[in-house]
Amino acid sequence: MSIRSALFVPGNSAAMVLSSPILDADAIILDCEDAIAMASKDSASLLIKHTLMQLPRRQKEFWVRINPLGSDFFVDDLNNILPSLPDALLIPKADGDNWDEIIASIEKVENKFDLIPVDLIALIESAKGVMTCEKLARHPRTKGFLLGGEDFASDMGIARREDNRELLFSRYQVVTWAKAFKLLCLDTPYTDIDNLEGFKLDCEFSASIGFDGKACIHPLQAEVANVVYSVSDDQIRWAKEVLDETKKQSVGVFSFKGKMIDRPVIMRAEQTIEKAKKWGLLR
Amino acid sequence: MMNRPTKTGIAGTLESNDCQVTVEPTNDDSLVIQIESVVKARFGKQIEMAVMDTCKQLELVGATVFVDDKGALDFTIKARVETAVKRSL
Structure with a gap:
């Protein structure tokens, strides 16, 4: 698995989902979680299901960020999404305490539909997730990490800074455990979409400490990430x-x-x- | 087991590339499909087939399914129909 840019696309927007295959990102993350209002969770999950079943997708990977374990939508998401064969599932709020239960739930659905095991990317976005990512890294089903800076900062009760200095420890911790087990490791999104220069500097730093790529929230960010995390x-x-x-x-x-x-x-x-x-x- | 709506179910939007689907219960076992589309002259049959296929898979009876299409592709139509049907049960 080699991904320089993974672009979030709201899973309930027909127009954005439709245009996603032509966007310049190595992976598209169709989102059922934070980008979707509570009243539209069912709608997003089903649009992603039908899209993945019919959309030609060979040039890039299509991942799905499902809703977290314990939410009302977790099981429905698995039943809708897994049979449509996404390239990977992005699992929010992952930590060493819930990973076994999450994987057991996924395997239950995979067995029900007789599916090939899907790649799992753990979204590490809590203090517990950062401090227990060794367990996630050691699990044979784990294929990668994505660091989620916004939720991590909320969990820590700290403010985000322009230079992301508050994420230093979590970045080093997550990327080092990922590298120790040859996992893909993607860096947190950069939320100021108008500041491409700041985004580029952020990518350059994370690339310098070992991150393979960046989660993106705008197509222009993906173009920059593809250059920074590439080889010259x-x-x-x-x-x-x-x-x-x-x-x-x-x-x-x-x-x-x-x-x-x-x-x-x-x-x-x-x-x-x-x-x-x-x-x-x-x- | 057949599925019969008990209330109105609505899904989708009227944005470009999307469609809004409304499923309403009827007093009998009939299944009525009504389509309004900006591309009805050219793709009306294809849209109707996508709606009908989805209704059959969901074993829907006793319903009127109204699709207000704004240029949605097959998979969007199927997704919105399935969502509206499930919301109507």
Whole structure:
């Protein structure tokens, strides 16, 4: 799973759902939860169900954010959404205490309809979620994390800041546990949709500490995220040169263009080429 | 088991690419479908088929289903019909 941008789309808006396949995001998150009014929860769940059953979707992934365990809509969402085969479910309010029960509920529906297990992305958006994400990471059904900064701040009783400094610990904690178990890790949405420069800086920081991509709330954000979390032409060129040079060398450590090249550097070069292949950037 | 509406159920919107579906109970077992659409001349039959298919799958009887379409695709029509029917039960 390789996602640089995951764009939230309200699941009850026919026009927005219809246009989502042409938007420039690696994944579309059809939302049943926060973007949907209580009176429209059933409507959103059923629109997503019928959309996924009929919409051609091969160029990008379609995820669904369902309503949380314990809400009136959790079981209905599972019964509506899972048989329509989303690429992943985004599970809100995930933490180490509720993860087993959530997965048991999902598996009950998967067994009822004889479905292939869906990928699960844990939305970590509480203090408990941040402090128990090791358990989530260790679970074999977990495929990734998404950090939810807004709910996390509410749970902590703190205000959001322009520079997201209040999220520092949670970001490092979540991304490090994700990397420890080779999981996808997406960063929290940036809510000032008019400030693309601030969004870009936020992406650059989160990319620098290991996040694979960003949750987006506007198509323009997805375009920026796709660039920031991608690999540049210079990085690809360097990786190719390092790997070519490695083939010529018979020793484990060697010098290339004045820099020491050893196993970790070679692995990073391999990862760069792997990413470039996934996103069609190799020429 | 057949499903019979007990009250009016409404779903969808009158926004572009959407449709508003109203399901009302009747006094008999009939199923009446009425369609108003900006593209009725060209796609009326297709819309009616999407509505009928969904009503059959839901085993709906004793209902009038009115669709006010604003250019919705098949899957939107089916979703709105299913929602309106379930809200009417």
